[in-house]
């Protein structure tokens with residue numbers, strides 16, 4: 001098996017990240033630094049990352065976390081801030097599928113299945129993601145239509161989206177928006193474009209997987225049908 005695949009299967013990181021780790025010369029096979037992702041390894045080889053032994057992991061784990069705001073969604077953070085992985089009580093090395101901004105709350109998937117992560121985070125096959133955005137003011141039907149048809153952010157038009165007002169307050173409103181891309185701070189930038197800046201943002205759905213009544217900071221295992229859905233999605237969209 002390719003070294004890169006070995007690392008992903010072992011839960012070290014996604015395939016793409018594993019490649020970076022290999023290129024960074026952080027991987028030793030039988031005591032020798034190997035910087036070739038295609039290097040052939042099997043279970044008899046001693047593979048170490050940053051001098052820590054890595055072994056093939058047959059048990060894949062999948063969790064859903066309701067991320068609170070103020071938490072970073074990287075598995076390791078150079079500033080040592082609290083991150084999404086800290087919430088899960090597991091001895092396995094888990095990492096998040098995609099990311100949410102520190103100031104965004106809501107659904108995030110954590111797993112040690114590098115292959116699935118790799119497929120689900122491929123920019124060409126993004127799952128639809130649904131957010132509840134509390135925004136300043138009340139967008140007009142024309143502004144919502146702009147969001148739906150695509151607006152220019154960072155010099156590039158956003159793909160078709162759906163956006164509907166859920167609730168109206170005196171000076172604010174709650175808008176449900178579904179996008180099929182994951183560009184940097186995309187939802188916030190889309191609402192900035194129509195001059196209704198986001199006050200709070202929460203992801204409530206990934207594909208058809210719904211946050212339900214999972215409390216902030218709580219997590220649960222993915223249900224079998226949810227995992228089947230994700231696997232089917234990633235296979236259909238290869």
Ligand code: URA
Pocket residue numbers: 099100101102104184185186187188189201
């Ligand atoms: N869009 C944003 O602006 N932030 C997120 O965290 C996710 C989508």
